[in-house]
Amino acid sequence: MWTEQVREMILNGILETLYMTVVSTVCGYIFGLPMGVLLCVSDKDGLKPNAVLYKILDIIANIVRSIPFLILLILLIPFTRFILGKSYGSTATIVPLTVAAIPFIARMVESSLKEVDSGVIEAATAMGAGNMRIIFKVLLVEARTSLITGATIAIGTILGYSAMAGAVGGGGLGDIAVRYGYYRYQTDIMIVTVILLIVIVQIFQSVGMLIANKLDRRR
16 A cells, blocks of 8 residues: 555655645735735825725735635636646646735735834834835834734645645645545545645744744744
């Protein structure tokens, strides 16, 4: 049962899962972080309130987040095929993972930035700091602990999404669990993949919280 081929397959599954999760998280933050900043800044109590911009971003975030990931994955198959030329495998799965991650990350960032003490922002404004300087030197710096905690939650969520993608040939440990645990009734392989997913999530959570605690000025 546990042949060299099976062990190699599981190792490749781990690498594919890490690849999909890390790349999707990075891509998600490239777009989600600016979106979250815009949501915070354009809110009615933000640095530069803009009801129209906030409402547009709010609607986009709510629509994407309300679609279950498996359905979103299927909906984006034509888009994924257009970009990459194929709609299956670990690389192709990064596209829907990123799309699903962007609004989730944006909301996490928005929430983190809104936790910053308004007194700090008022002090920076009183000293003549412009909006861009306040965003980069005050908001993002003061919210860094919360942002890292949010990133830890986000990467765990994205890893869970990557496992779901296995149901439609997305690759990684989720794909192995579906193919062997569901279609071939090899429960032992499925249990191993589940345990590995739990271990990977715990590692990400532990590293993320360690970094957040190190940067927490209150400690």
